[in-house]
Amino acid sequence: MTKPKKIRIIDGIPICSVFKPQGIPASDLQEIVMSIDEFEALRLADYLGLEQQPAAELMNISRPTFTRLLGSARKKMAQMVVDGKKLCIEGGRIELRRHRCRFCGREWQKPSGFCPTCGEKHQPGFSGKINQ
Numbered sequence: 001m002t003k004p005k006k007i008r009i010i011d012g013i014p015i016c017s018v019f020k021p022q023g024i025p026a027s028d029l030q031e032i033v034m035s036i037d038e039f040e041a042l043r044l045a046d047y048l049g050l051e052q053q054p055a056a057e058l059m060n061i062s063r064p065t066f067t068r069l070l071g072s073a074r075k076k077m078a079q080m081v082v083d084g085k086k087l088c089i090e091g092g093r094i095e096l097r098r099h100r101c102r103f104c105g106r107e108w109q110k111p112s113g114f115c116p117t118c119g120e121k122h123q124p125g126f127s128g129k130i131n132q
C-alpha cells in the first residue's frame, strides 16, 4: 500500500514543456518525462539556489521528498544531455500557489505575477497555459 501523494504547491508551470535534440527525427528519439513537481524542485534548488528545507516548505512537502524529487529531476536532465533524449515536462500532483493582492485583497491562482483586478505586480511567475 502506498499512501496518497500530497499535493505539491508550485509557483508556475514551465515556459516550455518539450525539449528535443536538433536534427534527429522524433521517431528515433527516446522520451523522458519529468513531472512538474520535479521541475519545480530543480527550479527552486538549482536555478534559484534555495536550500532544500525552505524549498520543501514552499512546495508543502517534506525535505526527504524534496531531495528525492530533485535527484530524479537532475538525473533526467543529465540523461537528456548525455543520451540526447527528448524531455517532456508534464503531470504530477500539483497546485499553483495562491496569490493575494496586498492592495485590493483579490486572490487568484493563475501563473501570473499580476493582480487580475488592479494589475499590481507580485512575485515573478511563469506565463503559459495550464494543461491539467
Ligand SMILES: [Zn+2]
Pocket (backbone or CB within 6 Å): 101, 102, 103, 104, 105, 106, 115, 116, 117, 118, 119, 120
Ligand atoms: Zn489587486
